[in-house]
Amino acid sequence: MQTLTTNSNFVDADARRRTEEILALVVVWCREAPERVGEVLVPDPEAEPADGWRFGRGDQGPDRLALVRQRGGHNQIAGPLELPRVSQEQLRIRSIDRETLELRNIGRRTLLVDGGEVKVSRRIREGAVVELRGQLLLLAARRPIELPALELPDSLCPEFGRPDAFGLLGESPPAWALRGQIWFMAQRDVHVLIQGPSGVGKELVAQAIHSLSSRGARPLVARNAATLPESLIDAELFGNLRDYPNPGTPERPGLVGAADRSSLLLDEIGELSHQLQAHLLRLLDSGEYQRLGEAQTRQAKLRLLAATNRPVAELKHDLAARLRLRVSVPPLAARREDIALLIPHLIRRMAGEDPLLARRFFETGDPSGHPRVDAGLVRELLGRAYPTNVRELEGALWTAMMHSVVADHSQVQAPAATDLAAGSEVDPRSLTRAQIELALAHADGVQDRAWRLLGLRNRYQLLRLLKKHGLG
Known part of the structure; x- marks a missing residue:
């Protein structure tokens, strides 16, 4: 029993070590091989040779730091980087701590850090841009030794460096974590709040959640909530009978009726006043609603996907409480x-x-x-x-x-x-x-x-x- 406990602790410690972030170097431009953009040099401090890792053309040998493609749960060795104008012995890379690397230039290609030439060596931290002049750009970024394991459908596992089936693009840890959250939410029929600043792709996330869910065979119904007129919100949401409220008015199912057995995306829901947000509460609780001019209640089996760039605290508290699953779409920063x-x-x-x-x-x-x-x-x-x-x-x-x-x-x-x-x-x-x-x-x-x-x-x-x- 003691041995099993010790082994378990060892495994847990090793797993924690591999998911703790260290300073790595990500390829962000490569003249001869643009398909290598997104690959990573991950200098594991605990396996580092005494004189640091070697990096250069070919990338072979036990003390060579190999480029890898980090996917959910495993690293794919990407193979040697053949850059004819870069020396086989170009850089020595040494970990000072988990947030600092030291680069020593020992090859013929000029080394620059943030645009300034490095004569011998330079210590770098997160955000530094490292250049082998005219050949390769590397960005210092925090990465785990391995990304956490994820079980995802093929549609969320794109070709390396390309967008997935829903247009989501990224090989960074936040991008893979977002895919994991999307898959989790897609499998659970619960109302969702999608948060994130303007321009990060909240609509793409909503479409992915819907398409991967049991409702995905039906089209997603989407509307910018900020365009719902205050005086017509009930008609827009719930619809109306023919000739109501005025003769000649056509019958409309409303957004709720159109989204029955599907998903309704209300973008910019935070732009609605608290009074207007309250119109959604009964629908979210029981699925019941009434068309204007109609006496009986109707039932809609819809899932609400609400998106906003505002803090949760600015939403009506009882609406926020009904949006049980939440995801924050990471900004470019x-x-x-x-x-x-x-x-x-x-x-x-x-x-x-x-x-x-x-x-x-x-x-x-x-x-x-x-x-x-x-x-x-x-x-x-x-x-x-x-x-x-x-x-x-x-x-x-x-x-x-x-x-x-x-x-x-x-x-x-x-x-x-x-x-x-x-x-x-x-x-x-x-x-x-x-x-x-x-x-x-x-x-x-x-x-x-x-x-x-x-x-x-x-x-x-x-x-x-x-x-x-x-x-x-």
Whole structure:
């Protein structure tokens, strides 16, 4: 009995050690092998050789630090990294503690940390960007030695570095934890509150929960709660009989009737007043509701998926109490390494609708491949703050692509920091006639593509510029 107890404690201690976070290095850009973005160097302090881990071209040998792909519950060895311009003995990596690494450059390729050249060695902490000049970018991020084990359906386990079946993208620990929570909630028929700041993908999470649930065969019914008029909320939610309240009014099932035996997503539910939130309480308790003009009650077997960017404390307390399962969608600041995966994904999506961008930034013009992206752009975007998360990242990419097209670059490059900081809203007054003409030429005269390339807010800004410069 004593032996079994000791072994059990040993196993538990080892499991805790492997899930405790340490400072790791995540590939965020690779010139020769863009498919390696998202792989990780995890320097386990307890297995570290006396002189530190070696890293370089080939990655072979017992004291070599190998790149791995961290998936839920296991690490996949990714194989050697063949970079012809990087030495076989390029770096020595040593753990100072769980939050600090020391990098010693012993190869021929110049080492930079946060843009500054390292002559011999440098200690780094979380957030540092490490570059082997022109070849490889690494981001210092906190990672466990292994991610916790997860049992997920195939639809939540995408190809490495690509979005899953629901459009959720990320290889970071928060991204995998979110997938685990989605699967847990999908299997339980309980009302859900989805929290998170603007632009993090709360609607994607709601769609995944619904699609994976027993209700998934029926379409998700979705509405932005902020658009529900206060005077018509009962009609919008519960529907009305024909000719009620006015002759000629058509019969409507309302959102509740449409979502019977399915799920109802009410986005921005925190924008409803407490008085309006109270209209949902009886429905959530018993499924009972009444259409306007109808005497008898009806029964709806629906599941509410409520989304908000407000704190739970701002919801009506008895509504919040009925939303028993809750999930917080992490912002980009909590999974910064995933920005490097979102950049090519967003460019693919944009280029899929724009042949000019596909021809310009993809080797064969096929937007399903890997776009040509400059290391400077990735470094710049990793260092930004994103109050509106993926929406803001997408705006910054539109600006970068516009400048790259106008400057006739074959890869997406970072413009001046002041231009990139403006996101997708470029000041129309700063654009010259020559820039507008060039954007129109690259867009084959299609104005709907040209205004996006120029980084304008909408098509009407382009129309005013065309008139101003006599190009209409």
